[in-house]
Amino acid sequence: MTPLLQAEGLRKRYGDREAVAGISLQAQAGQILGLLGPNGAGKSTTIAMVCGLTTPDAGQVRVCGHAMADAPGACKRRIGLVPQELALFDDLSARTNIETFGALYGLSGALLKTRGDAALAAVGLAERAQDKPATFSGGMKRRLHIACALVHDPDVLLLDEPTAGVDPQSRNAIFDTLLALKAAGKALVYTTHYMEEVERLADRIVIVDHGRVVAEGTLDELTSRLPPRPEPVRPPPPSRASLEDVFLALTGRQLRD
Ligand SMILES: Nc1ncnc2c1ncn2[C@@H]1O[C@H](COP(=O)(O)OP(=O)(O)OP(=O)(O)O)[C@@H](O)[C@H]1O
Numbered sequence: 516m517t518p519l520l521q522a523e524g525l526r527k528r529y530g531d532r533e534a535v536a537g538i539s540l541q542a543q544a545g546q547i548l549g550l551l552g553p554n555g556a557g558k559s560t561t562i563a564m565v566c567g568l569t570t571p572d573a574g575q576v577r578v579c580g581h582a583m584a585d586a587p588g589a590c591k592r593r594i595g596l597v598p599q600e601l602a603l604f605d606d607l608s609a610r611t612n613i614e615t616f617g618a619l620y621g622l623s624g625a626l627l628k629t630r631g632d633a634a635l636a637a638v639g640l641a642e643r644a645q646d647k648p649a650t651f652s653g654g655m656k657r658r659l660h661i662a663c664a665l666v667h668d669p670d671v672l673l674l675d676e677p678t679a680g681v682d683p684q685s686r687n688a689i690f691d692t693l694l695a696l697k698a699a700g701k702a703l704v705y706t707t708h709y710m711e712e713v714e715r716l717a718d719r720i721v722i723v724d725h726g727r728v729v730a731e732g733t734l735d736e737l738t739s740r741l742p743p744r745p746e747p748v749r750p751p752p753p754s755r756a757s758l759e760d761v762f763l764a765l766t767g768r769q770l771r772d
Pocket residue numbers: 529532533534552553554555556557558559560561599
């Protein structure tokens with residue numbers, strides 16, 4: 516099966532600094548690709564090239580069979596981007612924010628309204644459609660950010676640290692949204708510093724450092740590269756709850772806002 520997203524040999528230099536030095540990655544329909552790397556590894560620059568915001572010095576991107584260099588419009592219409600930095604209009608309502616992004620993709624009229632409603636519902640913000648992001652919590656802003664990237668119903672969704680600064684309730688709601696998109700056959704690329712998020716979500720993982728891919732594979736393939744850890748002196752009981760279990764048991768799983 517041809518991957519929905521194929522990036523081959525991407526390179527980008529800023530002055531003397533080689534931000535990306537030959538990164539290739541692929542994302543299949545119905546898969547979540549975890550993109551991991553330390554600060555400055557080149558993840559956001561890679562995402563920017565994949566979605567056509569930054570022109571690569573070398574390499575190519577194909578989206579749903581179209582080459583970004585030859586058919587940027589066709590590629591960009593099939594991509595949704597959730598950038599690392601929040602990019603919302605704070606003084607426009609959540610609905611107007613979403614409809615503004617939808618209009619940029621050429622949606623209008625009843626279709627724009629329907630897609631906007633679906634995107635708001637997908638992130639649990641239907642009740643807050645008329646409110647402005649200036650009045651939202653960090654988790655709500657992140658969820659609205661995702662909704663803005665979904666309004667044109669993209670085949671490929673790129674998420675650059677979408678859970679930065681959100682509580683476990685919002686993070687779990689975001690995961691549910693992403694897993695529903697995966698089940699609907701979308702290809703997702705998910706960038707984060709939280710290893711447990713990638714362990715939980717990703718079908719395949721690409722680890723980058725200094726602008727290069729240093730490892731890729733499934734979680735099992737990657738973790739079997741190292742020898743097993745030595746037995747702990749006193750292993751914790753296997754049924755022990757995690758701190759998140761306790762937190763959620765006390766505060767509930769309901770979204771707060
Ligand atoms: N517009 C730019 N001009 C100059 N240098 C840049 C620019 N964008 C990124 N860089 C540099 O390129 C390198 C990769 O940056 P990038 O933002 O892609 O890393 P990242 O993996 O997303 O890091 P983080 O985890 O901190 O978000 C860094 O050294 C950064 O300073």
